[in-house]
Amino acid sequence: MAFGLVGWSTALYFSSDYNLVSGSEAIMAGGRPRSFDSDTALDRALEVFWRQGYEGTGISDLTKAMGINNAPSLYNAFGNKEQLFSKVLDRYADGPARYIREAFDQPTARAAVETLLHGAADATTDPDRPRGCITVQGALACSPGTEAVREELAARRAAGETALRERLRRARSDGELPAGTDPEGLARYFATIYQGIAVQAAGGASRQQLHGIVDTAMTVWPQRADA
Amino acid sequence: MAFGLVGWSTALYFSSDYNLVSGSEAIMAGGRPRSFDSDTALDRALEVFWRQGYEGTGISDLTKAMGINNAPSLYNAFGNKEQLFSKVLDRYADGPARYIREAFDQPTARAAVETLLHGAADATTDPDRPRGCITVQGALACSPGTEAVREELAARRAAGETALRERLRRARSDGELPAGTDPEGLARYFATIYQGIAVQAAGGASRQQLHGIVDTAMTVWPQRADA
DNA sequence: ATAGTTTTTTAGCACACGATAAAAAACACC
């Protein structure tokens, strides 16, 4: 009874979009095969959204870049423009922005922040990719009909800031940071640096210049009294 | 002869757009009077562009907000969308962003930077205006057809950074900053803070939080050895 | 071969975009 209900409701949920690409490639039971690879298509879509922003990107820009001939194939595979953008953001986090999560693997908070910011300097000036950061320039300001996208990007930025704050909190507990340190304020400061670097990169600043900014920014790091 | 030629060519130049609003109100010789005030109309246009960005703003959004009934009146008064945006940016610099130029009136470079950044914290969170900074969020990323606007904004940001660099250079000459100070790098750092603050404000950070960021950012200020 | 499933293709929807030609309206000057 319970199993039946659960199974039924689950099937009902998936039936609305089980042919959509979610994580890795979906298992297909028969039917005409896709003429394109979903992951590389997402990479192409990422590049366009990254360069042109959400509102600056048209469906035709996407299909052209993704190697999809017609709009219906795109809608069939990825849902509407907004859903596609979300999938693109996930792929961004797992691809070009993977360095962010990896920075938190550093043994000390200071090394984590340094790795994060120098990684940003590199990632936002990668010659093989668009300048800047899609999370910042994807939709900083937009028309009322795109508010949801703007808010999703703001939420993703906030999530990064939260992770940073928690890492700094832990560093204070561990004694890496002085007891008087304000983790919230410090995390906000480094998030501001991060986002400022994204704007600088979008404006044409060189990789070397951005690394210099990071070096300057790191000088605010609180020193322990006994150091 | 010379006067005639000059007068003629001047008239020719102005004849293409002498009815456009440039700085203050144009002197009109006869003709049907404007049904709207150009400066307040520009203020309304500024608000829309500020909130929605260049590409997120439609002509109909503008006419509605500016109190202009029909598109031709807008085109007649301000030229096309791109020209209107330029005039709006000028009005922004003389209005809500006036604090930027005024910050340079401070007696010391340090006071100038402090005034500039705390001014940014206030201006980007003014409850009576859109969040953030139009120079940053107006067109960070855009479609290929809007590249000129993106570049104009980048140029305006670069101009601010240049002014800051020159002020810091002077401070080094004056002895306010140590001889070993790098004015370019320091100016880039503070410009990054400024732009990061704009992103933070667009994302919903409070005024108080932004002032805290500024206080943290100012701790990098180089100390003289004899201080 | 047939049936079932999925994708692609074809064609087009309703609407919004930036921008403009032509005419009507409202003023100044004489």
Added chain:
DNA sequence: GGTGTTTTTTATCGTGTGCTAAAAAACTAT
């Protein structure tokens, strides 16, 4: 009151937007 000038109004233009219904095509399983 007429003339000249400028703005507003009316009615679009051509193009692009995000999106979709319906049919054809390409596969799997039987």
